[in-house]
Amino acid sequence: MLFLARMLLLGIHFLVAGILGLLVGLCRPFDPDNSRICARFYAVPALWLMRLKFKADMRSVLEQKQTCVIIANHQSNYDLYVLGRVVPRRTVSMGKKSLKWVPLFGQVYWLAGNVLVDRGNARAARRAVTATTHALQHDDTSIWVFPEGTRSQGRGLLPFKKGAFQMAIAAGVPIIPVCVSSYVRHLRVNRWTSGQVELRALPAIPTEGMSNADIPALIERCHGQMRQCIAEMDERIAAG
Structure with missing residues (x-):
């Protein structure tokens, strides 16, 4: 009964x-x-309806003075x-172009200024990345x-794909990894408190002076830091 009621309320809220x-x-x-405003419309009431215990440390993002590439x-879909x-x-x-045709949500996503990428069209995808790099540098x-x-x-x-790292290096802006605990493994929407989730933004990683030759090492560094942080948050949550 709780599951059905919660899904109904989440659907209405959506x-x-x-x-x-x-x-x-x-x-x-x-x-x-x-994008920030619309994201709050979706997120704040939904977290309350789900009674999902939420803890976030986003200081490195909030203290960032210049534009950046955030990876998470x-x-x-609960993300x-x-x-x-x-x-x-x-x-x-950045999201796939097909999101634009999801009723209501797709139009909100598009009008919110998010970047839609046609992953099946390499030329169009490159144009989107070029435009995004320009936005990082000038907008x-x-x-x-x-x-x-x-x-x-x-x-x-x-495993990580290269696109985010190519953009950061091309624009000369830092990368900030945002780590989310493995909440999806333990999410129980049919319970009064559906679970617990922690988020942590890691220190910014500068890319100024890097080239595409540095991408493999940069990916390995970010992936390793995020993997370790997620494991630490999961262990803390499991210990209660």
Whole structure:
């Protein structure tokens, strides 16, 4: 009964948040700060409805003075609520072009200024990356990327793709890893308190002076730091 009631309320909330986000997007289309506002519309009520215990340390992002590339692990569709709670100002994300056609949510995502990438069209994907690099350098806009390229669904931290690191190096901006505990493994929506999740932003990693030759080592560094941080958060949560 609790599961059905919660899913019904989350469904209603999803529609209401989408309508509010659409109004914001229509009033100020493609403003980079729409992404943060719309993300809060989705995240704050949903976390309350799910009674998901939430703890976040985003100091390294909040203290960052220049634009940056934020990378985070991607676990499930619930990341919309978990990560939506901490999207910083003037930060847009990169998503697949097909999201644009998801009823209501896709239009909100597009009008919020997020970058839609056609992964099946290499030329179009390169143009999107070039435009995003320009935004990092000249438009006071940071980029949020899931470097795994897909949802892990509890399989741990998957290998990273190169795109986020290429953009950061091309723009000469730092990378900030954001780590999310493995909440999807323990999420129980049919319980009064559905689970616990921790987020932690790691110190910024500068890329100034790097070239594409440095990408493999940079990926290995970020992946290793995130894997260790996630393991530490998981262990802390398990210990109670």
